[in-house]
Amino acid sequence: MFKIFSILLLLTALNTNALDNNADKKVTEYLQKGYYLIKASQYQDALNEFTKVLKIDKYNIDAYFNKGYIYSKTAKYNKAITNLNKVLQLNPSYANAYFLRALVFDKLNKPKKAIKDLNSIIKQNNNYASAYLLRSKYYLKHNKINLAINDLKSILNKQPKNKKTLKLLSKTYLKNKDYKNAIKYYSKLIKISPKYANLYFERGIAYQLEGKIKLAIDDFDTAIKINPNNLDIYKKRAIAYYDIGNFLLALIDLDYLIDTNHDDLYSRELRAKIYIKQKKYKKSLSDYKLIIKRKKYKDFLTITMILENLNLLQQALEFYKTAIKLYPNKEKLYIKRGLVYSQLSKHKLAINDFKIALRLNNKNIQTIIYISQEYIAIQDYKQSDMYINYASKFDTNNLQLQLLKAKNFIGKKQYKQGLKLLNKLIKLNPNNSIFYIQRGLLYSKTKKNAQAKADFNRAIKLSNNTKEKISSYLSKIKTNHKATSLLTNYKKLLTLDKNQSLSYQLIADSYLAQKQYEKSLNKYSAAISLSPNNPHIYISRAKVYLAQGKKIEALKDYNQAIKINRNIASFYINRADLYLTLGKNTEALKDYNQAIKIEPKQTSFYIKKAKFYEKQKKYSQAIEIYNFIINIDEFNSKLYLLRAKNYIKLKDYIQAIVDLQNAIYLNKDKKNDAELLKELKRIQDLK
Numbered sequence: 001m002f003k004i005f006s007i008l009l010l011l012t013a014l015n016t017n018a019l020d021n022n023a024d025k026k027v028t029e030y031l032q033k034g035y036y037l038i039k040a041s042q043y044q045d046a047l048n049e050f051t052k053v054l055k056i057d058k059y060n061i062d063a064y065f066n067k068g069y070i071y072s073k074t075a076k077y078n079k080a081i082t083n084l085n086k087v088l089q090l091n092p093s094y095a096n097a098y099f100l101r102a103l104v105f106d107k108l109n110k111p112k113k114a115i116k117d118l119n120s121i122i123k124q125n126n127n128y129a130s131a132y133l134l135r136s137k138y139y140l141k142h143n144k145i146n147l148a149i150n151d152l153k154s155i156l157n158k159q160p161k162n163k164k165t166l167k168l169l170s171k172t173y174l175k176n177k178d179y180k181n182a183i184k185y186y187s188k189l190i191k192i193s194p195k196y197a198n199l200y201f202e203r204g205i206a207y208q209l210e211g212k213i214k215l216a217i218d219d220f221d222t223a224i225k226i227n228p229n230n231l232d233i234y235k236k237r238a239i240a241y242y243d244i245g246n247f248l249l250a251l252i253d254l255d256y257l258i259d260t261n262h263d264d265l266y267s268r269e270l271r272a273k274i275y276i277k278q279k280k281y282k283k284s285l286s287d288y289k290l291i292i293k294r295k296k297y298k299d300f301l302t303i304t305m306i307l308e309n310l311n312l313l314q315q316a317l318e319f320y321k322t323a324i325k326l327y328p329n330k331e332k333l334y335i336k337r338g339l340v341y342s343q344l345s346k347h348k349l350a351i352n353d354f355k356i357a358l359r360l361n362n363k364n365i366q367t368i369i370y371i372s373q374e375y376i377a378i379q380d381y382k383q384s385d386m387y388i389n390y391a392s393k394f395d396t397n398n399l400q401l402q403l404l405k406a407k408n409f410i411g412k413k414q415y416k417q418g419l420k421l422l423n424k425l426i427k428l429n430p431n432n433s434i435f436y437i438q439r440g441l442l443y444s445k446t447k448k449n450a451q452a453k454a455d456f457n458r459a460i461k462l463s464n465n466t467k468e469k470i471s472s473y474l475s476k477i478k479t480n481h482k483a484t485s486l487l488t489n490y491k492k493l494l495t496l497d498k499n500q501s502l503s504y505q506l507i508a509d510s511y512l513a514q515k516q517y518e519k520s521l522n523k524y525s526a527a528i529s530l531s532p533n534n535p536h537i538y539i540s541r542a543k544v545y546l547a548q549g550k551k552i553e554a555l556k557d558y559n560q561a562i563k564i565n566r567n568i569a570s571f572y573i574n575r576a577d578l579y580l581t582l583g584k585n586t587e588a589l590k591d592y593n594q595a596i597k598i599e600p601k602q603t604s605f606y607i608k609k610a611k612f613y614e615k616q617k618k619y620s621q622a623i624e625i626y627n628f629i630i631n632i633d634e635f636n637s638k639l640y641l642l643r644a645k646n647y648i649k650l651k652d653y654i655q656a657i658v659d660l661q662n663a664i665y666l667n668k669d670k671k672n673d674a675e676l677l678k679e680l681k682r683i684q685d686l687k
Contacts, residue, residue, distance in 0.1 A: 197227035535561035637666035
């Protein structure tokens with residue numbers, strides 16, 4: 001484990017026992033020969049020489065000592081101990097024998113005996129630096145840090161420039177997180193050896209861990225100047241730059257490290273994290289993909305976050321699927337996947353994931369809020385109320401829950417209760433802009449536009465962050481139908497929305513409403529350049545192309561929107577309608593079917609498909625579709641009227657009359673009764 005001190009120390013002055021001259025010459029000859037054989041690593045021959053010495057002089061200390069040394073070198077530790085014991089019997093003050101025996105005890109894993117021998121040396125001679133040094137290493141090995149430090153300082157008291165001791169003491173302080181003292185002793189060592197790169201590197205690490213990043217960077221710079229080939233220094237410097245937010249310089253070091261070693265996964269991961277902070281998600285994803293390829297990378301949440309930011313939601317779902325297989329009881333994974341499903345308008349799947357998360361932690365109020373929000377999205381206010389009431393048991397004053405209650409009232413058109421609750425919340429929280437926004441929306445639904453406008457303006461003044469301000473402007477815009485006012489508000493959004501994609505999109509919407517198609521196209525294209533993975537902007541731009549009669553361009557945008565997100569049914573309906581105008585009936589029918597597959601309870605999609613068959617004069621197939629959806633929505637008067645028209649085409653007047661009678665009975669808009677009765681009389685006359 002430890003280096004043996006110089007062989008020169010092993011052969012001390014030759015014994016001058018009372019031997020006759022001839023014997024004395026022989027002893028000297030054998031000892032010298034044994035010494036040279038040790039030097040040549042010819043240990044067996046050397047042993048033979050020392051054995052010859054002991055035949056002549058059985059009390060020769062040097063012969064026993066050197067035999068002990070040879071046995072220690074050849075791993076015959078018990079024989080080494082036997083010979084060193086003999087030395088110390090003959091001379092109890094022989095420090096080198098204690099030292100060598102301590103080394104042998106270490107090899108035999110007998111630290112207590114080793115330390116006892118070192119104590120004996122130090123007791124006899126407190127200037128024996130090697131004994132302090134070796135004992136300090138034993139102390140460190142057995143985690144007796146303070147005792148080790150005391151020994152190292154004892155050496156430095158007598159030898160203040162002892163490099164080996166200074167380095168071990170510096171490393172000891174660094175390892176034990178005493179960065180101040182580590183820096184102190186590294187600094188002393190650097191004064192002695194100013195051209196040794198590793199010293200600056202290690203002191204830099206101490207500065208870095210102490211939080212003195214700029215001093216750390218200075219040391220790393222010096223270390224690189226001395227030794228530009230040590231990649232570990234570049235890595236530490238990159239981390240230091242990252243810590244102070246200097247991503248530009250961090251990336252320069254990381255790029256160099258990755259160019260030097262393509263498989264440096266640590267540097268790739270750090271670079272990917274910087275790209276995330278810079279919102280360069282494509283570059284970040286590229287690095288993570290290689291990391292995943294090289295090793296089983298399990299930071300699923302980071303990768304899914306990147307995919308979500310790139311609007312690659314289907315890929316994110318695949319990662320969540322893998323993660324949940326590996327960690328089926330990790331609540332956070334279900335919550336995160338539920339939020340992705342929510343973005344994709346897959347509300348039932350979102351609810352299912354949130355419920356699993358709730359089973360894993362039934363007191364997580366935020367999960368309950370997510371479930372309630374999803375039920376509001378599918379207009380199941382009863383279920384939403386149930387979860388709100390459940391959450392209220394744990395936190396009666398939760399503002400999010402109160403806000404959801406208000407939304408439920410609005411959704412159920414119980415505007416008085418909703419207004420009463422929002423008034424109460426505003427009275428208790430007069431500086432919360434969100435409540436004013438919600439009340440403003442309620443006022444707009446009840447056509448109290450002046451009150452709505454006042455609430456939205458109040459919300460804008462109160463908003464303490466950009467996100468809230470944008471939300472306030474959007475709410476205000478929803479109630480403002482004057483095109484010029486809309487544009488003014490949208491342009492204000494440009495100053496708030498750093499990405500500006502949303503603002504450009506809204507301005508484009510306004511120009512489209514005013515039939516200023518070229519200006520609208522320009523703004524939609526600007527929005528797409530900033531958010532190329534937002535499918536809704538392509539859908540909006542397609543509307544402009546259609547208004548201009550540019551059907552092929554519109555089709556390209558519909559295709560791109562569907563490529564980005566294949567789970568939004570309305571995209572397929574839009575494309576199907578366009579296919580019909582292009583005479584592509586097969587493609588249109590395929591899209592209608594896909595929309596129905598995504599949202600099987602959406603009546604309007606079935607009507608679209610039925611009308612497709614009507615145009616093809618396939619009235620029986622249209623009737624089959626109406627039969628199916630009437631079973632689902634049997635109180636919808638419009639469905640009976642539409643089916644009646646198909647029966648008329650087939651001259652099945654009896655069924656047509658029955659359907660028209662049902663339509664009149666179920667019709668809530670009595671203004672249309674006269675027209676329906678007129679149609680009924682006409683059919684009865686035909687009959």
